[in-house]
Amino acid sequence: MYSKEVIKLARPVKCKYCNEFSMLDDSMTIVETQHKYAKDKFDPDGKKIRKKGETYSKKNKVHKKCATLFQKKVEDTKIENENWDVLCKYIEKLHDLTVIPKSNITRLKDLRAGFETKNGERIRKWRTGPDFSLMLDAYVLSELTIRNSLKNKLDGSNDVKSINYCISIMIGKLNEAFVRRRNRERQVQEQKLNKEVTIIEEISYTPKKTNSNDISDFL
Numbered sequence: 001m002y003s004k005e006v007i008k009l010a011r012p013v014k015c016k017y018c019n020e021f022s023m024l025d026d027s028m029t030i031v032e033t034q035h036k037y038a039k040d041k042f043d044p045d046g047k048k049i050r051k052k053g054e055t056y057s058k059k060n061k062v063h064k065k066c067a068t069l070f071q072k073k074v075e076d077t078k079i080e081n082e083n084w085d086v087l088c089k090y091i092e093k094l095h096d097l098t099v100i101p102k103s104n105i106t107r108l109k110d111l112r113a114g115f116e117t118k119n120g121e122r123i124r125k126w127r128t129g130p131d132f133s134l135m136l137d138a139y140v141l142s143e144l145t146i147r148n149s150l151k152n153k154l155d156g157s158n159d160v161k162s163i164n165y166c167i168s169i170m171i172g173k174l175n176e177a178f179v180r181r182r183n184r185e186r187q188v189q190e191q192k193l194n195k196e197v198t199i200i201e202e203i204s205y206t207p208k209k210t211n212s213n214d215i216s217d218f219l
């Protein structure tokens with residue numbers, strides 16, 4: 001019994017956040033995460049055992065000190081995936097595609113990682129590239145130019161080359177999209193501040209008012 005216990009405690013586990021091995025003691029904790037199956041899965045008899053889109057949960061062993069950061073990373077990844085899905089749907093509609101060609105997908109994912117491909121060469125341009133939601137904003141900003149190019153220059157084609165041409169147009173609008181996003185965020189921030197000021201004013205003026213029909217302030 002004693003030796004069994006020792007073996008169990010001595011087995012190190014890998015922290016899902018920092019990838020360091022640790023003993024499974026009270027420095028570790030379990031964070032449960034929800035996932036969706038990406039594909040259907042069948043057993044050898046052809047019976048479906050997993051359905052695409054079905055949710056399942058994972059019990060992740062992480063250090064207690066890593067738990068908050070791990071949860072944030074999971075949440076960020078979820079948002080990133082959702083934004084990627086929205087971007088793909090937009091591009092599919094724009095180019096009338098059922099599936100986006102692999103090389104176009106690679107270019108978009110490279111761009112996200114901070115790389116640009118010029119004349120077949122992969123060059124690091126940013127430390128962290130633009131996120132998928134900013135790419136979507138840039139697409140929307142260049143939609144008219146893209147539609148005109150598709151009609152007049154690209155002969156309505158939706159092949160890899162044509163999609164690539166339009167990705168380049170979108171890249172040209174990333175800076176403008178970024179500035180607009182920053183302005184939007186600033187506006188929201190200012191509105192929040194104004195609201196706070198209003199609330200404070202209301203509170204400080206309330207005791208003065210005896211009733212709403214009191215006109216003494218105007219006399």
Ligand SMILES: [Zn+2]
Nearest residue numbers: 015018063066
């Ligand atoms: Zn850790």
